[in-house]
Amino acid sequence: xxxxxxxxxxxxxxxxxxxxxxxxxxxxxxxxxxxxxxxxxxxxxxxxxxxxxxxxxxxxxxxxxxxxxxxxxxxxxxxxxxxxxxxxxxxxxxxxxxxxxxxxxxxxxxxxxxxxxxxxxxxxxxxxxxxxxxxxxxxxxxxxxxxxxxxxxxxxxxxxxxxxxxxxxxxxxxxxxxxxxxxxxxxxxxxxxxxxxxxxxxxxxxxxxxxxxxxxxxxxxxxxxxxxxxxxxxxxxxxxxxxxxxxxxxxxxxxxxxxxxxxxxxxxxxxxxxxxxxxxxxxxxxxxxxxxxxx
Amino acid sequence: xxxxxxxxxxxxxxxxxxxxxxxxxxxxxxxxxxxxxxxxxxxxxxxxxxxxxxxxxxxxxxxxxxxxxxxxxxxxxxxxxxxxxxxxxxxxxxxxxxxxxxxxxxxxxxxxxxxxxxxxxxxxxxxxxxxxxxxxxxxxxxxxxxxxxxxxxxxxxxxxxxxxxxxxxxxxxxxxxxxxxxxxxxxxxxxxxxxxxxxxxxxxxxxxxxxxxxxxxxxxxxxxxxxxxxxxxxxxxxxxxxxxxxxxxxxxxxxxxxxxxxxxxxx
Numbered sequence: 001x002x003x004x005x006x007x008x009x010x011x012x013x014x015x016x017x018x019x020x021x022x023x024x025x026x027x028x029x030x031x032x033x034x035x036x037x038x039x040x041x042x043x044x045x046x047x048x049x050x051x052x053x054x055x056x057x058x059x060x061x062x063x064x065x066x067x068x069x070x071x072x073x074x075x076x077x078x079x080x081x082x083x084x085x086x087x088x089x090x091x092x093x094x095x096x097x098x099x100x101x102x103x104x105x106x107x108x109x110x111x112x113x114x115x116x117x118x119x120x121x122x123x124x125x126x127x128x129x130x131x132x133x134x135x136x137x138x139x140x141x142x143x144x145x146x147x148x149x150x151x152x153x154x155x156x157x158x159x160x161x162x163x164x165x166x167x168x169x170x171x172x173x174x175x176x177x178x179x180x181x182x183x184x185x186x187x188x189x190x191x192x193x194x195x196x197x198x199x200x201x202x203x204x205x206x207x208x209x210x211x212x213x214x215x216x217x218x219x220x221x222x223x224x225x226x227x228x229x230x231x232x233x234x235x236x237x238x239x240x241x242x243x244x245x246x247x248x249x250x251x252x253x254x255x256x257x258x259x260x261x262x263x264x265x266x267x268x269x270x271x272x273x274x275x276x277x278x279x280x281x282x283x284x285x286x287x288x289x290x291x292x293x294x295x
Numbered sequence: 296x297x298x299x300x301x302x303x304x305x306x307x308x309x310x311x312x313x314x315x316x317x318x319x320x321x322x323x324x325x326x327x328x329x330x331x332x333x334x335x336x337x338x339x340x341x342x343x344x345x346x347x348x349x350x351x352x353x354x355x356x357x358x359x360x361x362x363x364x365x366x367x368x369x370x371x372x373x374x375x376x377x378x379x380x381x382x383x384x385x386x387x388x389x390x391x392x393x394x395x396x397x398x399x400x401x402x403x404x405x406x407x408x409x410x411x412x413x414x415x416x417x418x419x420x421x422x423x424x425x426x427x428x429x430x431x432x433x434x435x436x437x438x439x440x441x442x443x444x445x446x447x448x449x450x451x452x453x454x455x456x457x458x459x460x461x462x463x464x465x466x467x468x469x470x471x472x473x474x475x476x477x478x479x480x481x482x483x484x485x486x487x488x489x490x491x492x493x494x495x496x497x498x499x500x501x502x503x504x505x506x507x508x509x510x511x512x513x514x515x516x517x518x519x520x521x522x523x524x525x526x527x528x529x530x531x532x533x534x535x536x537x538x539x540x541x542x543x544x545x546x547x548x549x550x551x552x553x554x555x556x557x558x559x560x561x562x
Contacts, residue, residue, distance in 0.1 A: 039406065039407075039409075042406050042412075043403075043406065043407075046392075046395065046399065046402075046403050046406075049395065049399065050392055050394040050395045050399075051394075053394040053395065053435065054394065125390065126390045126392060126407075127390065127407065132407060198322065199319070199322065289370045290370060292368065292369055292370070293309075293369070293370070
C-alpha cells in the first residue's frame with residue numbers, strides 16, 4: 001500500500017488560472033539559479049565525485065563512455081559502410097567529421113535530460129530542509145554533465161585540427177549554443193523532474209522518447225535526405241535539439257553565424273524555451289513543498 | 296517570554312491506497328480515492344525560547360512526524376507552524392551520502408546548509424574531533440556502523456550552531472559514552488538558552504534533561520505540561536499498556552481513533 005498526501009490546493013493544476021503566478025514562479029526560479037550559482041558549481045563537483053567513487057578509473061569513465069560510443073559509430077558508418085559525405089551550407093564534409101561535430105552535444109543532452117528527470121526524487125532524501133532552493137537540484141546535475149561536455153568538446157576540437165578543420169572565428173558561437181543547450185535542458189528538467197517525482201512512469205517514458213529522438217534530431221543522418229518531403233522536414237525542425245545540432249556544425253566547419261542566418265529559427269527556439277521554462281517553473285514551484293510526500 | 300516555536304492546529308494527512316490504480320486515479324481525477332490516515336490531528340503547541348521539550352508516546356503516535364514538520368522537512372496538511380530561527384534536525388543517519396567519505400559528507404552537508412568554503416574549513420576540525428571517527432573520516436560512509444553515522448550526523452548538526460535543535464532518537468544508536476558526551480553538549484546548549492526538542496523512548500533521559508513534555512497518542516495531544524506533571528501519568532499508562540493483550544491494545548486504538556473521527560466530523 002502506498003502512502004501519499006496531496007493538499008487540496010495542489011490537487012488540480014488546472015485550477016491555477018490565476019494570472020501572474022506563472023511569471024512569479026519563473027522569476028523565483030531564475031533568482032534561485034543566480035543566487036545559488038556557487039552552490040550549483042560546488043554540488044556538481046561532489047556529484048561527479050560520488051558517482052564514480054566505486055570505479056578504479058573513477059571519473060575517467062565519464063569520458064570513456066561517450067568516446068567508446070563514437071568509436072563504434074565510426075567503425076560502423078565510417079569504415080564498414082562508407083556513408084556519403086554531407087553538405088553543410090554548401091561545404092562538403094566527410095560523414096564521420098559531420099557526425100563528430102554534434103555527437104557529444106547529443107550525449108550531453110541525453111545524459112542531462114535523463115539524470116535531470118530523476119534528479120529530484122533521487123536526491124531529495126539528502127536534503128535536510130525544505131527551504132533548500134530545490135530548483136538547484138536539476139541545475140547542478142546538468143552542470144556536472146557540462147564539465148564532461150567541455151572536456152569532450154576539447155577532444156572534438158583537437159580531432160578537427162587533425163582532420164583539417166582548423167579553429168575559426170565561428171567557434172565563438174559555440175558559447176551561445178552551449179548556453180542555449182543549458183537553457184533547454186534546464187527548462188525541460190524542471191518539467192520532467194517534477195512530473196517524474198509525482199509519477200515515476202514519466203521517467204520511463206522519457207527514456208524511450210529520448211532513444212527515439214536520437215534518430216530524428218539530425219545527429220545520425222542529415223535531414224537533407226528528406227528533401228523530397230518538405231513538410232516532414234518542417235515538423236522535424238520543431239525539435240529544438242536540431243537547432244543546437246545545426247548550430248554546432250556551423251561553428252566547427254566555419255560556414256556561417258547560424259543563429260543570425262537562421263534568425264527565424266532562433267526566434268522559435270527562444271520562444272519555445274520561454275514557454276517550457278514558465279511551465280516548468282510553475283509546476284516546480286507548485287509542487288516542491290510536497291515533493292517529500294511523493295517519495 | 297519569547298515564543299520560539301508556535302504550532303497551531305496542525306494536522307498531517309496521508310492517503311492510503313489499496314493499489315496503484317487508486318493512486319493514479321486520485322492524482323489525475325478531481326474525485327478522491329483511497330483512505331485518509333491522520334498521522335497528526337489538530338496538534339497545537341507553544342515552545343518558549345530556551346525550553347527543552349520532550350516528545351513521548353508509543354510507536355506511531357506521531358512524534359517523528361511532528362518533529363519533521365517543525366524542522367521543516369515535511370509539510371503539514373493544515374494548520375500553521377511558526378519557527379523563529381534556524382532549526383537542525385538530528386535523526387539517525389539523516390542525509391549522508393553513502394559513496395562519499397565522512398570528510399566529503401561534512402563539506403557537502405555544510406555547503407547545503409549555506410556555509411562558504413572558508414567557514415566549512417574552519418568548522419571541519421571541530422566536527423571531526425567531536426565525531427571521534429579517527430581515520431574512518433576518510434572512508435566512505437557506507438562502511439560506517441549505524442553508531443558511527445549518527446555520531447557524524449550529530450557532530451555536524453551541533454557544530455553548525457542552530458537556534459533550535461531537534462533530536463529524533465539519534466542518541467539511541469550510539470554507545471553510552473558518546474550519548475553522555477552528546478548530553479553534555481546539550482546541557483551546554485541548555486545553559487546558553489537554546490531551544491531544543493528531544494524525541495526519545497528513554498524516560499530516564501527525559502527526566503534528566505527536559506523541562507516540558509508533550510505526550511502524543513495516535514496523532515493527538517494527550518497531555519502537555521512540565522516533566523513532573525506528565526511523566527508520572529505516562530509511566531502509569533505504559534505500565535498498563537504493557538499488561539494489555541494485543542486484542543485490548545487494538546480495542547483501545549479503535550476507541551481513540553473513533554473519538555478522532557468524531558471530532559473530525561464536527562468540523
